[in-house]
Amino acid sequence: MRKIKVHIADDHQLLIDGIEAVLSSEENIEVVGSSLNGEDVLDWFASNEADILILDINMPKIDGIAVLQSFLKNGIQQKVIVLSSYDDTKLIKEVLKIGASGFLAKKCAGEHIVEAINAIYCNKQYFSESVKDKLLSTFTNNLSSIEEMSKESSFFSSLTPRETDVLKLICKQFNSKEISIALHISTNTVETHRKNLINKLKVKNVVGLAIYAMKNNIV
Amino acid sequence: MRKIKVHIADDHQLLIDGIEAVLSSEENIEVVGSSLNGEDVLDWFASNEADILILDINMPKIDGIAVLQSFLKNGIQQKVIVLSSYDDTKLIKEVLKIGASGFLAKKCAGEHIVEAINAIYCNKQYFSESVKDKLLSTFTNNLSSIEEMSKESSFFSSLTPRETDVLKLICKQFNSKEISIALHISTNTVETHRKNLINKLKVKNVVGLAIYAMKNNIV
DNA sequence: TTTTACATCACTAAAAACCGTTAGAAGCAA
């Protein structure tokens, strides 16, 4: 019998080992590789292949979203199950749009990951219960959700290097003046970057920025 | 042979199942229970016992710190291995002070959890490599670290209910006026709570508050 | 009973953040 080849990507080795241990009792599933960050995922898939990629969103360097976008850009048809700590509706829609086949919240049980792998291997989709609920409530609460989805697009448009620099320092609780000194630029420039960050990430203030940064492991 | 009884507490069922799967291959270790939040941990330990508690810091309702404090308060001598996504020096020192015997960053490998359980069962301490590095660098960088530790004490002194209310709304990117409306109090009061939060948590501004909230799963 | 912690509100003044808009220079790609 041909086994389903799985690659696991998560920045917590403990979770990788855990999932691997869960899957080891499944006879038709084989873990063929793992990565601790998005860069490693792309490197691995450049010279290897797997049937299914289990991909965490929150990873350092290159995050899960960027990995999916890279697959999309390069026309790689990879079956992906997205893992996330947050079952955020925006996040779910976004990853589905950019090519994920399934979405599992980390709070779901280990058995579901087996179900998800089997379902997606058979070209089905898979969502954990909590995720289904979230999605349904959005559709019932808002009839124009399709338009909204397109508006929400490019929500995860990646930040420029400089914006990332500024964001990191914001999260160190630096104010604009301190950031300007650290980066050797004027405070006006720092404030421009701040404004652009707030607009780009569609948040209201620095708190939104900090939370975005935390959720996306920029900190 | 008597098996080491282990209880696992983490808000991600997937991680619990993973650790359980990792431990299932160990003959001398037995998982006797698990909890998805701090409240469940306290309930469980009220009528059961385990040799070792593997305790995640970031949990909803009652977090890991509060669980440890509760053990301390009630004179319960429980061997605890603390799990955390963040190998923050402050955090490590704090949990050791309030009774943890070991500290594992989630980014460490599954095998280390087995090592940690065995070591702590024999009344030793256990730290993952990254944690050791962090601690050492603090001691070398700062000779007066002992005094600092005592200063840092009560860092995690829990917030009052009202402060928590305000903090939650801050994390929703509400400003003071919006918070005052939401909580039916004056903006002056809201600003007092903000000030107290900033002083109590020893942060510089709202960003520090937001990050604290994220790390402690208040959001 | 006295102290302590908590929640509430107020006033001032300075610092910082936020908003909108404009615009030049550099680099890269169609």
Next chain:
DNA sequence: TTGCTTCTAACGGTTTTTAGTGATGTAAAA
């Protein structure tokens, strides 16, 4: 070349946060 993005910078103005200090009522704890 032209268009696009990024980084840089500036101006003027409004809103919000932060810091410091003080004060009151209430309820629980010592």
